[in-house]
Amino acid sequence: MNNNTEPAGEAYKALHFIEEIIEKDLAEGKNQSRVHTRFPPEPNGYLHIGHAKSICLNFGLAERYNGLCNLRFDDTNPEKEEQEYVDSIMEDVSWLGFRWEGEPRYASDYFDQLYAWSEMLILRGKAYVDDQSQEVISEQRGTPTRPGTESPFRSRSVEENLDLFRRMRAGEFPNGARVLRAKVDMASPNMHMRDPILYRILHSEHHRTGDKWCIYPMYDWAHGQSDYLEGITHSICTLEFEIHRPLYDWFLDQIVEPGAYRPRQIEFARLNVSYTVMSKRKLLQLVQEGIVNGWDDPRMPTISGLRRRGYTPESLRRFADLVGVAKRDNVIEVDLLEYAIREDLNKRATRVMAVLDPLKVVITNYPEDRTEEMETVNNPEDEAAGQRLIPFSREIWIEREDFMEEPPSKFFRLAPGREVRLKSAYIIRCDEVVKDGQGHITELRCSYDPDTRSGSGTDRKVKGTIHWVSASHAIDAEVRIYDRLFMDADPDGHKDKEFKDFLNPESLRVIPHAKLEPGLSLVNHGERYQFIRLGYFCADKDSTPGKPVFNRTVTLKETWKKA
RNA sequence: UGUCCGAUAGUGUAAUUGGCAACACGUCUGAUUUUGGUUCAGAAGACUCUAGGUUCGAGCCCUAGUCGGACAACCA
Numbered sequence: 001m002n003n004n005t006e007p008a009g010e011a012y013k014a015l016h017f018i019e020e021i022i023e024k025d026l027a028e029g030k031n032q033s034r035v036h037t038r039f040p041p042e043p044n045g046y047l048h049i050g051h052a053k054s055i056c057l058n059f060g061l062a063e064r065y066n067g068l069c070n071l072r073f074d075d076t077n078p079e080k081e082e083q084e085y086v087d088s089i090m091e092d093v094s095w096l097g098f099r100w101e102g103e104p105r106y107a108s109d110y111f112d113q114l115y116a117w118s119e120m121l122i123l124r125g126k127a128y129v130d131d132q133s134q135e136v137i138s139e140q141r142g143t144p145t146r147p148g149t150e151s152p153f154r155s156r157s158v159e160e161n162l163d164l165f166r167r168m169r170a171g172e173f174p175n176g177a178r179v180l181r182a183k184v185d186m187a188s189p190n191m192h193m194r195d196p197i198l199y200r201i202l203h204s205e206h207h208r209t210g211d212k213w214c215i216y217p218m219y220d221w222a223h224g225q226s227d228y229l230e231g232i233t234h235s236i237c238t239l240e241f242e243i244h245r246p247l248y249d250w251f252l253d254q255i256v257e258p259g260a261y262r263p264r265q266i267e268f269a270r271l272n273v274s275y276t277v278m279s280k281r282k283l284l285q286l287v288q289e290g291i292v293n294g295w296d297d298p299r300m301p302t303i304s305g306l307r308r309r310g311y312t313p314e315s316l317r318r319f320a321d322l323v324g325v326a327k328r329d330n331v332i333e334v335d336l337l338e339y340a341i342r343e344d345l346n347k348r349a350t351r352v353m354a355v356l357d358p359l360k361v362v363i364t365n366y367p368e369d370r371t372e373e374m375e376t377v378n379n380p381e382d383e384a385a386g387q388r389l390i391p392f393s394r395e396i397w398i399e400r401e402d403f404m405e406e407p408p409s410k411f412f413r414l415a416p417g418r419e420v421r422l423k424s425a426y427i428i429r430c431d432e433v434v435k436d437g438q439g440h441i442t443e444l445r446c447s448y449d450p451d452t453r454s455g456s457g458t459d460r461k462v463k464g465t466i467h468w469v470s471a472s473h474a475i476d477a478e479v480r481i482y483d484r485l486f487m488d489a490d491p492d493g494h495k496d497k498e499f500k501d502f503l504n505p506e507s508l509r510v511i512p513h514a515k516l517e518p519g520l521s522l523v524n525h526g527e528r529y530q531f532i533r534l535g536y537f538c539a540d541k542d543s544t545p546g547k548p549v550f551n552r553t554v555t556l557k558e559t560w561k562k563a
Numbered sequence: 564u565g566u567c568c569g570a571u572a573g574u575g576u577a578a579u580u581g582g583c584a585a586c587a588c589g590u591c592u593g594a595u596u597u598u599g600g601u602u603c604a605g606a607a608g609a610c611u612c613u614a615g616g617u618u619c620g621a622g623c624c625c626u627a628g629u630c631g632g633a634c635a636a637c638c639a
Contacts, residue, residue, distance in 0.1 A: 189566040200637035324576040560599040
């Protein structure tokens with residue numbers, strides 16, 4: 001069975017290695033030719049763009065092969081996990097546009113079954129209780145190049161192991177007093193096979209099971225078994241778990257009948273993005289040390305941060321598609337992320353006029369009491385978006401950087417004696433530059449050509465077109481100009497420096513009084529616009545009626561270089 | 564001195580399974596443009612990690628090596 005046939009007209013897209021594995025399994029009728037994946041985050045932090053790749057992969061595969069995808073919280077460590085994270089994860093996955101099969105699952109749903117299987121292992125002589133301290137166990141484990149040594153408790157009787165394990169569960173021992181270990185192979189070249197720990201004692205409240213348990217299963221013991229219980233066929237994870245796969249399989253061997261259904265672990269290379277950090281630990285550090293304003297700070301590579309920044313779910317899914325799936329370590333250039341959001345917003349964002357650094361222009365030959373409503377197109381890429389009217393009058397704001405007193409030859413904007421077109425309005429010429437006592441430019445006095453009204457059919461051309469906003473009609477807005485958080489392409493790739501040494505001091509610049517066209521006074525947070533010639537901006541949740549707050553998502557592509 | 568994994572333009576991913584190394588981002592030209600955006604046309608950029616081998620033919624198969632990554636939490 002080959003599901004690879006694409007609809008006619010669509011470009012052939014090569015299968016990545018996981019799709020190849022799946023198609024082979026499907027063809028062989030493995031696991032009744034089902035495809036069932038899962039996204040298994042630990043609720044100990046917010047999801048980031050790397051998780052988005054994994055989400056798109058797992059849910060995308062299920063979609064492509066008419067399968068299912070579960071959302072499962074890997075909540076086996078009550079000391080780090082919180083409900084807040086569970087909630088944020090569900091919100092992020094849904095926002096990305098995916099629907100998990102049934103209710104969210106939790107590894108903690110399977111604690112009873114895991115416990116029962118553990119007793120089974122003990123009964124079969126495949127697990128034992130070890131009384132040694134963490135330090136001693138760690139010492140005995142050896143090193144990657146030196147085999148471990150067996151614990152003196154390894155040969156305890158089944159009865160004693162069972163009794164001790166039950167008493168561990170009953171809460172008779174303090175944290176760290178004993179652990180349950182699988183009896184595998186202390187001489188294995190794979191460290192994970194050297195009698196891995198199944199259960200540790202943790203007298204702490206679990207966010208879902210409360211105080212029902214004081215022993216908690218380790219990741220390796222919980223994960224594959226959870227996959228099995230959920231009927232997962234393809235358990236996709238990142239490369240660092242590759243070395244765990246023999247253990248994943250060993251555990252499954254203990255509970256799965258040969259030839260029957262069985263999940264398979266497949267590893268792919270995690271996403272890295274230049275100029276950012278991706279570890280939850282470091283992101284948590286940025287939040288806790290107040291370097292950013294929370295997990296959803298628009299500078300964070302978290303899904304909630306990108307959402308607040310103005311990224312669309314479509315752009316993130318497109319990005320996940322563009323980065324591909326393979327097994328080699330990779331660093332994706334941020335440019336690709338920015339390409340993805342520009343591509344999307346170019347098609348859908350309404351163009352509006354906004355002046356961030358206002359310079360007053362007085363049009364001396366324009367009547368003082370006059371206001372014209374100029375028609376302007378909402379989106380040149382989307383005719384259906386229609387037109388709207390914007391007010392024009394004698395005094396306007398233009399961008400300060402759109403004027404130069406002594407312009408280089410390639411400068412197409414306003415300068416003394418030069419002309420520019422005001423977008424959707426008239427061509428003006430700069431006649432006079434007004435300065436204050438310090439030589440600071442305070443105002444430009446210009447004259448307009450009445451025959452050049454936009455849409456009047458005039459054919460007079462000028463080199464440049466600039467944006468503007470009528471001074472008497474403009475509203476004030478706060479605009480937050482975000483730039484990359486780190487100045488180095490690989491912030492944690494330096495031996496003698498810490499990632500925080502590369503923080504960009506100008507990652508956030510707040511413009512308290514930007515001038516916007518009046519139609520923008522009432523915006524709903526999350527609305528996205530293109531500020532003409534400046535970039536894409538998204539209304540922040542801090543907006544209030546009459547005083548919007550905008551976040552800059554990304555600039556427009558800048559191909560112009562100074563001479 | 565171990566085990567596992569990986570290596571193709573600057574970046575990422577392909578190469579229909581052994582047949583002229585392609586696509587995307589990025590870079591550079593030019594055209595169009597009432598956004599220096601978009602769009603369009605084009606260009607540069609690769610000893611496919613190295614050395615052997617198999618073959619009429621190797622990015623792909625084999626051998627050896629080099630380089631990079633992962634593994635020594637009672638984290639996931």
